Amino acid sequence: MKALFSLLLMLLALPMAAQQLTPTAVSGRVIDNNGQAVPFASVVLRQLADSAVVQAIQASETGRYQLPGVPAGRYRVQVSAVGYGSGRSAEFAVATKAMVVPDVRLAVAAQVLDEVRVVGQKPLLEMTAGKLVVNVSGSLTAGATALEALEKVPGLLVLNNRIVLAGQEGVLIQIDGRTTQYTDVVGVLKDFPSSTIERIEVITQPGATRDAAGTAGIINIILKKNTDLGTNGTLTTNAAYGRFAKAGALLDLNHRAGPLNVFGTASYNYRHTYEQLNTARLDTRTGIRYEQQSYQPRLTQAPTFRVGADYRLPRRQIVGVLLNAYLNRTQLNAQSSTLADNGVNVFTDNNTARNTNSYAGNLNYKILLDTLGRELTADVDYSRYTAGSLGLLTNQVRVGDVRRQQDLRNDQQTRIGLASAKADYRQPLNATTNLLLGAKVSRATIESRLDLAGGGVEQRNQFGYTESIGAAYVQAEGRSLGLTWQAGLRGEYTLANGTAASSIRRRYGQLFPSVSLDRPLTKVLGANLAYSRRIGRPSYQDLNPNLVYLDPYTSQRGNPLLTPQFTGNYKLALTYQKQPFFILGYNRTRDAISLVTATEDST
Structure with missing residues (x-):
């Protein structure tokens, strides 16, 4: 607990x-x-x-x-x-x-424009329906990448490649409402252009219509979609130089005529960056202190492509298709040193080439059954994510005047397939109350392989993991007695299987209630009270029992015995002109998942 x-x-x-x-x-x-x-x-x-x-x-x-x-x-x-x-x-x-x-x-970020005509502008921050909306497209300072845009969201921090919301980890990142749970989403967002983002939704108390995953809440990144009449497009470029150079370009095209709307986006990012990390470790058993320094310059080239179409059918129907592709080529040339006060010093050169390919397709359908608000939507999604990393490591061990060199070859390959289908129905009960029903099925198939050779180390590990989730929900929302309210119940059943040195089998079902109440106190002040129950499933990296080599003194492995963690979230918020200025939160987590650092005997 x-x-x-x-x-x-x-x-x-x-x-x-x-x-x-x-x-x-x-x-x-x-x-x-x-x-x-x-x-x-x-x-x-x-x-x-x-x-x-x-x-x-x-x-x-x-x-x-x-x-x-x-x-x-x-x-x-x-x-x-x-x-x-x-x-x-x-x-x-x-x-x-x-x-x-x-x-x-x-300094206010400047943007030079030949002509500016202000027709209307959304506020930068909005608090609506229990979520904070950051209108990135309305900000002249949208970051060069999606991760930099996230760093400017109030209450959200990115620390050491971890996304923390309101002081908690366990954030579920979605792009256009589609999960990225099984992929290296932080690595993708590092090189994803923020100029393609329309808005960011920060949902700390998701309702029953959304996945129950994410103990700290959900961050939904909504991408731009041009729907202007006729044929139009924009081309934007950017460049910057600090210690290294960065540059990017974005082409956005759209054609809308009659019932057909076709749109597409292509971008390219060139980023030369670096990371520097200094750590100190003390082995309490031997009293030996280790000082580690690491400098990691990297060069990344990342093109992205997005193309889609919507077609309006008779009788208030719309059918659409959307295709996405993200490619990443990164070259890492890192140097690190580990100095021990017992006279043993290790110097490591790490030359690693990383290739990431992500492809996704979506087919969607929507029909308005009448003019009173009855609505049915359906979505089918499939995505394929592959990541390969080939590293050549050279370790030089120095003990006094004695030197020994160790050459390692570290080859890691990961393939992930995600498929899902869902349907949602909205039924107005009266002028102020709606009933929402829906169901969703999803399946993730993950294969990971690790080959480590050299320096007397020979290791070949494979890990396979599949996770299937079936979900259904019911939710009611409306306005009465001066309150805007929402209450729902979601049920999810999970089947998970993994194969490595030992087998992993999980079967469990859970219910996830949620409730939210909003009430205006004055013309400008408002209050929100909310509760939701969330689940944090262990990722396949958390479950993988195979040893992953990081450096001569550091390795990591998962625990196949991990079970999900469950969190109850409570929140009281006060808003001023629909923008929050005071939030009191409490959460309680059962069977919490955390990273444990331990010292093992040398081999």
Whole structure:
């Protein structure tokens, strides 16, 4: 059992890291170039020595922030906000007295236009039907990639390739309502152009109409779809240079005539980036301390393609088809060192080529059965994801004047197939109440192979995993007695099988209730009360018992005995003009899944 209590203030402010005993606090303010407060900016406190994240918080509506319990040391504050560029403070030291950081200024992101005609504009943030909507297309500062756009969403942080929402992991990422649960979604979003995104929906309390997976909630990325009349298109390019160069281009075309609408998007991203990681380990059994430093420059080329069509049939019917392709070619040239205070030093060169291909197809149908709101929709989806990684590693072990070299070849191949079909029906019961019914079936087939050879190590592992889920739901929603309400029940039954060194068999069914109440308090103030039960299924990486080699001192393996974790989420939110400014949340997780670090005997 695991209980987690999170108090969120000023628009999804994240729970802070474990507090130190010192009472020292760091505070400050975020302003723009005109001296006006920048509301709800994301504030990250980093150590100066290694840029490690110490705390992260959301600034208040007045741009002010306070980070309590900061231990003595040297730091820097890093700030970002939607609609602005990023900024950071000067270096500062924390001793025994409270530290007030000088104001951090953020510049409004500029975009040069020959002519601007404002017809109407959506607000950047909206709180509707229990979800926070970030209208990325209305922001002049949409990030160069989808991951950079996510980093600017209030209450959401991306730390060490992990997406954290309101201080919790276990976020389900969807693209146009379709799951990415089994793929390396963070790796895909790193190179996916944000200029193709229309909006981002942050759903911390999903209703019964959505998948029950995602203990922290769902982030749904809605891509743009041009429906303008006639034939039209846009071409955009971008380039940047820091330590390395980045560039990209996007072509968007659309043709709409009569009942037919055809649209397509093609993009190309070139990104030369790097990651640097410094860690320290202490073996408590032997007292040996290890200092590790890693520098990982990488070059990525990622073209994406999207083409689709909609056709309006007689009697209020629409049929559509959509095809997506994402390709990624990444070359990694990394150097790392491990220095032990017993005199054993290891230096590693890692040259790895990674290829990722993702293809997806969707067929959809919609019919309006009458003019009163009766509606039936159906979707069939299939996607294929392949990822290959070939790494050549050279380890040089030095013990005094003695040197030994170890050459390794690490070949990993993964193939994932996803198929799903669903149907949804909406029935108005009266002028203010609707009944929703639906069902969904899905199947994931995953095959993973690892070949490791060299340096006296010979390892060949294979892992196969299939997971089938059947689901059905009923949900009612409406307005009465000054309340906007929603209540539903979803049932899911899961069959999972895995084959590796041992077999994995899982059969379980569960019910997932949800309820949400919204009530206006004044003309500008509102309140929302919500509850939902969620499931966190172990991924195939979590279950795979085969050993994966990372470096001479680090490896990882899954646990085939893992069972799902279940979380009950409770939330109370206050909104101002439909934008949240205070959220109180509580969640309780049973059979929590977590990463455990352990020391094993050397071999």
